[in-house]
Structures are given as structure tokens and as C-alpha cells.
Amino acid sequence: MASMEKRLQKELQALTKDPPKGVRVSPDGTCRTLSEWIVDLDGAPGTLYEGEHFQLQFKFSSRYPFDSPQVTFIGTNIPLHPHVYSNGHICLSILTEDWSPALSVQSVCLSIISMLSSCTEKKRPPDNSFYVKTCSKNPKKTRWWYHDDSV
Amino acid sequence: MSASNETQGAEGGADEPPQPDNTFYECNICFDTAKDPIVSMCGHLFCWPCLHRWLETRPNRQVCPVCKAGIGKEKVIPIYGRGSTNQQDPREKLPPRPQGQRSEPETQGGFPGFGFSDGGFHMSFGIGAFPFGIFASTFNFNDGRPGPPEAGSPQHTEEMFLSKVFLWVAILFIFWLLVA
Structure with missing residues (x-):
């Protein structure tokens, strides 16, 4: 527990002080508790999401960083992307089986911006309506099947 | 500077x-x-x-x-x-901690799907007190059973023959047990 708090404190400090372009720790979400963050993302310029703003919610378990965080899009603008479901769940391998404790909130945010940036057609995943009806609230409980590396 | x-x-x-x-x-x-x-x-x-x-x-x-x-x-x-x-x-x-071990759940004997689950279903084969069986039948004293027939009668020869056959079967069986 202590190691999780120490590391999150460090990450929060670094991300607040020196954030990468298009990533900001949301001032309204993070103050309440260290185990739940809200991060504002900007669509990268020159991509389909230019000018759009998104919000990511991070939830950390006490086993972080050995256990991956729960990451979902929240708010009114959920990006229209073949790997993002309309309830905000993201199909991204580093959030489950390819997670590594060397990854951080910052690297996850950059991966998601990169995933959005390589999109060529704004559309929902083909099984969106079925998944949204049947899935668990926690995206980590979904048995994701990573088969499409193109986007 | x-x-x-x-x-x-x-x-x-x-x-x-x-x-x-x-x-x-x-x-x-x-x-x-x-x-x-x-x-x-x-x-x-x-x-x-x-x-x-x-x-x-x-x-x-x-x-x-x-x-x-x-x-x-x-x-x-x-x-x-x-x-x-x-x-x-x-x-x-930091010695590596022993790994958690997962043992298989204990299964009840018998066939749970066929209604034998309550008491189990036992079958046993055995030869009880094997050598004494031979003695008991060989040296049977007068204990209410009819005595042996007189010597010379056909019944007597038949019984002697049967007795020899069983004796040889028993000897062969013991020999087989020792060899096997």
C-alpha cells in the first residue's frame, strides 16, 4: 500500500509539473483521492480528433504498479474509435495482459493519444451495442481479444 | 564568469x-x-x-x-x-517465498451422478485365511457331518480322486504365487 501511494504521489507531481503536450491532470478529479485520477486529453493536431477534448478516468488498486490501473473514457465526449466502446471502455492490450510496472499514467495517456491518432475512420467497434449491454462495469473484467493492430 | x-x-x-x-x-x-x-x-x-x-x-x-x-x-x-x-x-x-500450493478438492467416493454418493460403493474380493481353508477341509474331524464312505466303494475312489485334484490345484496355485 505504501509503495503504491509513494509512486502515485511521484507520478502526480511529475505529471502536474511537466505534462506532455495534450495531457493534463484534471484539477477537479484528483484532489479527492490518490487512487482515482481524472486526466484531460486533447486530440492531437493533424489527426481526426484535432480540437476534441476527452476525459480519462484512472482507478488504481492497492497492488499498483504491479496491477494495471482501470482506465476508461468518461464525460460527454467519448471518442468515436474502433477500439473505444460507447461506455468508455478501451480495448488496449497494455491495460490488461501487456501491462508492465514500468508503465505510468503518462505513458498510458500517450499510448491512448497515439491509438486515437492512427485512426483512419471514426466508427464504433462492430460489437458495440452488444458489449455495452452485457459488459461488467470494470473493463478489466472483460476478456479482451487483441486482434487488430492496425489502429 | x-x-x-x-x-x-x-x-x-x-x-x-x-x-x-x-x-x-x-x-x-x-x-x-x-x-x-x-x-x-x-x-x-x-x-x-x-x-x-x-x-x-x-x-x-x-x-x-x-x-x-x-x-x-x-x-x-x-x-x-x-x-x-x-x-x-x-x-x-529476500529469499523467494514458497509458492502457494493448490491442492485438488477432496472428491467423495462412488459415482455422484448415480445416487451412490451417500455411502460410497464398495466391492471387495478376497481369500480369507487361505491356508487354513485347506487344513479345515483336509483334516475335518467328526463334527456332525457324515463320515467318509468305506474304502473300496466307488464313492470312496471318486472322493479320493477329487481330493487329489484339489490338492494339486492348491499346490500349483501356491507355486504360481511364489513364482509370480
Whole structure:
């Protein structure tokens, strides 16, 4: 527990002080508790999401960083992307089986911006309506099947 | 004032330690200065307790958290600084904990699907007190049973023949038991 708090404190400090372009720790979400963050993302310029703003919610378990965080899009603008479901769940391998404790909130945010940036057609995943009806609230409980590396 | 002095002054004035020096010797897992440091074959620095915990988290897929190269207890090198008094290998300080063991649930005897589950279903074969059986039938004293028929009668010869046959069967059986 202590190691999780120490590391999150460090990450929060670094991300607040020196954030990468298009990533900001949301001032309204993070103050309440260290185990739940809200991060504002900007669509990268020159991509389909230019000018759009998104919000990511991070939830950390006490086993972080050995256990991956729960990451979902929240708010009114959920990006229209073949790997993002309309309830905000993201199909991204580093959030489950390819997670590594060397990854951080910052690297996850950059991966998601990169995933959005390589999109060529704004559309929902083909099984969106079925998944949204049947899935668990926690995206980590979904048995994701990573088969499409193109986007 | 030389250029280097100016740089130093600028750093001191910024009131913060320079970033690169600060993070260079940090563990890639806890993001803190590496404690009991070890370095992987691929060159990545970790605290041994942190890496050990990661290796325990995924025992069947042990990869470097940074570059996903193969990694393991035997594939890391401990680092000893000059000032360290305790030159014990950090890998020995934290003995790998015994792994949790998962035993199979106890199954009830019998065939649960066929209604035998309550008492079990037993079948046994046995030869009880085997050699005494022979004696009992060979040396049977008068115990209410009809006595042997008179010698010479056909019934007597028949019984003698049967008795010999059974004796030989028993001897063969004992011989087979000894040989087998």
C-alpha cells in the first residue's frame, strides 16, 4: 500500500509539473483521492480528433504498479474509435495482459493519444451495442481479444 | 564568469535538483532511488524487492518491465557501490517465498451422478485365511457331518480322486504365487 501511494504521489507531481503536450491532470478529479485520477486529453493536431477534448478516468488498486490501473473514457465526449466502446471502455492490450510496472499514467495517456491518432475512420467497434449491454462495469473484467493492430 | 559557472548558478537558482541526475538511478518499478539495486542483462535498473515481486506476479511470463526481454533471478546482476558496507547479494536477502500450493478438492467416493454418493460403493474380493481353508477341509474331524464312505466303494475312489485334484490345484496355485 505504501509503495503504491509513494509512486502515485511521484507520478502526480511529475505529471502536474511537466505534462506532455495534450495531457493534463484534471484539477477537479484528483484532489479527492490518490487512487482515482481524472486526466484531460486533447486530440492531437493533424489527426481526426484535432480540437476534441476527452476525459480519462484512472482507478488504481492497492497492488499498483504491479496491477494495471482501470482506465476508461468518461464525460460527454467519448471518442468515436474502433477500439473505444460507447461506455468508455478501451480495448488496449497494455491495460490488461501487456501491462508492465514500468508503465505510468503518462505513458498510458500517450499510448491512448497515439491509438486515437492512427485512426483512419471514426466508427464504433462492430460489437458495440452488444458489449455495452452485457459488459461488467470494470473493463478489466472483460476478456479482451487483441486482434487488430492496425489502429 | 565562465559558461559552466553560469549553468551551475542557474541550477542553484531554480531551487530544484537537476532532473536527469535525479531520475537516473531510480528503480523502473517504484520510481524511487533503487534499494538493493540489481541490473538486468538488458541494462535496466530495479530494486531487487520490486523486481522480485513482479516476477512473482507473473511466474510463467518473466519479462523485463521496460523492454520485455527475458529476465529471471539468475539473469540479474547485483550492484555494490563503494560506500555500501553490507555486500550481501540482495537476491539472498529476500529469499523467494514458497509458492502457494493448490491442492485438488477432496472428491467423495462412488459415482455422484448415480445416487451412490451417500455411502460410497464398495466391492471387495478376497481369500480369507487361505491356508487354513485347506487344513479345515483336509483334516475335518467328526463334527456332525457324515463320515467318509468305506474304502473300496466307488464313492470312496471318486472322493479320493477329487481330493487329489484339489490338492494339486492348491499346490500349483501356491507355486504360481511364489513364482509370480
